[in-house]
Amino acid sequence: MLSTSLFVLSTLWVREHNRVCDELSRKSTSWTDEKLYTTARNIVTGQMMTIMMNEILNVELRPEVYHHRMENISASGTPIELYLTMTLLSLPEKLQYSSTKLTPFNKFRQVLEDDLKDALKFMVNSKMGMVTAHNDGALTERHTWTLMKLSREHSLQGFNSYRRLLGLPAYKSFFDLTRNKKTAFKLTKLYRTVEEVELLTGVLTEKSSSGALPTAKILTDSFIINAILTNNLTAKHSWAPDTFGGVEFFDLVKSTSLKSLVYRNVDVNRDELQVHLYAK
Secondary structure: OOOHHHHHHHHHHHHHHHHHHHHHHHHOOOOOHHHHHHHHHHHHHHHHHHHHHHHHOOOOOOHHHHHHHHHHOOOOOOOHHHHHHHHHHOOOOOEEOOOOOEEOOOOOHHHHHHOHHHHHHHHHHOOOOOOOOOOOOHHHHHHHHHHHHHHHHOOOOEHHHHHHHOOOOOOOOHHHHHOOHHHHHHHHOOOOOHHHOEHHHHHHHOOOOOOOOOHHHHHHHHHHHHHHHOOHHHOOOOOOHHHHOOHHHHHHHHHOOHHHHHHHHOOOOOOOOOOHHHHO
């Protein structure tokens, strides 16, 4: 299932890909459709990595600086842990544009009919509730159950095991994990010890600490950074203008921001939509 927010972002990237294709075709009239498509895909993929590193993870994407360090980094495909934790953290929500209009997560027609701009305004200006053990209603409960089933089918390690792999201290008790007596008591009915708590259960029940990042974010960030650093496009022979259709488009890849992406593809007043707030 795809949430409405992800549908909106996917639509933005499709528009950007088509826009880039048009620009490339005007500047390289002899290129085949396949060449245009492949180069545009490289450009858009590079833009995605730039936004993810620079604005979401706050790590500047400069492959040319650390190419010599990347030889010892191995790519092993996208781990199931990344799929599960990111899907859990991106569970569908309802978008309410007015008191009379409500869009469930699987109804995309309204986004298209009411304008992409309105959906973006909602995403930027509205507070989103994180899915936790205390915030998992009828809309998301079955989805959570499906993710838990997949987790068990893949025999994932326990939550504490992943914390140790990340260099984080393991939780010593259910209450240490949750800081909530009621939740801790419920966990005693499901697991014999805190070491048996599964990854997604830990993600849903982990306490919120001021100044401390959730384990799920640290885990997903580490997987994402590894995936970007081992992507073929960031390899020494690929991170160059020729891969992206020339210097102009290579500069576009390196300078792209979430704000510029939106402004290039949505007819919106720049003062009306504070895009930078969404990245936060």
